[in-house]
Amino acid sequence: MYQLLDVSKGFLEACGIKESDVVADFTMGNGYDTEYLCRKVPCGKVYAFDIQAQAVENTKKRLAKAGLDNAVIIHDSHAKALEYIKEPIKAGMFNLGYLPGGDKTIHTMRESTMPAINAAISLLQKGGIVVINVYPGHEEGCLEGEMLLEELSKLSRFEYCVTHLRIINSPDAPFIIAVERYDK
Ligand SMILES: C[S@@+](CC[C@H](N)C(=O)[O-])C[C@H]1O[C@@H](n2cnc3c(N)ncnc32)[C@H](O)[C@@H]1O
Numbered sequence: 001m002y003q004l005l006d007v008s009k010g011f012l013e014a015c016g017i018k019e020s021d022v023v024a025d026f027t028m029g030n031g032y033d034t035e036y037l038c039r040k041v042p043c044g045k046v047y048a049f050d051i052q053a054q055a056v057e058n059t060k061k062r063l064a065k066a067g068l069d070n071a072v073i074i075h076d077s078h079a080k081a082l083e084y085i086k087e088p089i090k091a092g093m094f095n096l097g098y099l100p101g102g103d104k105t106i107h108t109m110r111e112s113t114m115p116a117i118n119a120a121i122s123l124l125q126k127g128g129i130v131v132i133n134v135y136p137g138h139e140e141g142c143l144e145g146e147m148l149l150e151e152l153s154k155l156s157r158f159e160y161c162v163t164h165l166r167i168i169n170s171p172d173a174p175f176i177i178a179v180e181r182y183d184k
Pocket residue numbers: 026027028029030031032033034049050051052055076077078079095096097098099100106107108109112113
């Protein structure tokens with residue numbers, strides 16, 4: 001069975017991130033994805049967002065321990081991404097839901113997730129990608145997934161390739177949506 005995060009990273013690898021690229025982790029959580037992205041762009045920059053102080057603290061500790069200093073840690077909603085990111089990005093990651101090991105009542109919500117994903121797409125450079133991990137096993141996650149499938153299917157097929165990857169005999173299993181901007 002595929003591991004969701006490995007497949008997400010496969011999408012990122014396939015888009016050819018370079019050492020000096022600018023990328024973003026829109027849901028930093030415990031910082032695993034931020035660390036992964038920092039290692040992918042050692043001469044570049046990773047913008048990382050989270051609304052929870054716990055997530056910011058955990059991520060800062062993780063990056064310090066790993067000796068990584070190329071992240072811009074932002075303690076704010078990803079819905080405000082355009083206030084912080086003023087340059088094109090090669091890749092963006094969203095790992096929706098709640099902080100593992102944290103308060104499960106604090107999780108991503110449709111009203112901020114959609115503007116954040118629209119912002120991420122608007123920041124994408126040609127050949128760039130936004131990868132979204134969706135967790136439909138809880139009510140808001142299910143509704144988030146439905147909203148994203150409906151809205152992202154409206155993107156122009158001449159400018160973007162939008163992929164939906166899921167296990168078809170397990171409706172609650174996490175799934176991936178990847179939005180690639182064509183390189184033309
Ligand atoms: C599944 S976790 C992310 C896991 C993380 N990528 C990692 O590597 O550990 C989802 C995170 O999204 C955060 N989140 C929820 N709403 C948010 C928002 N509006 N803006 C930014 N982060 C948000 C939560 O606080 C939580 O830490």
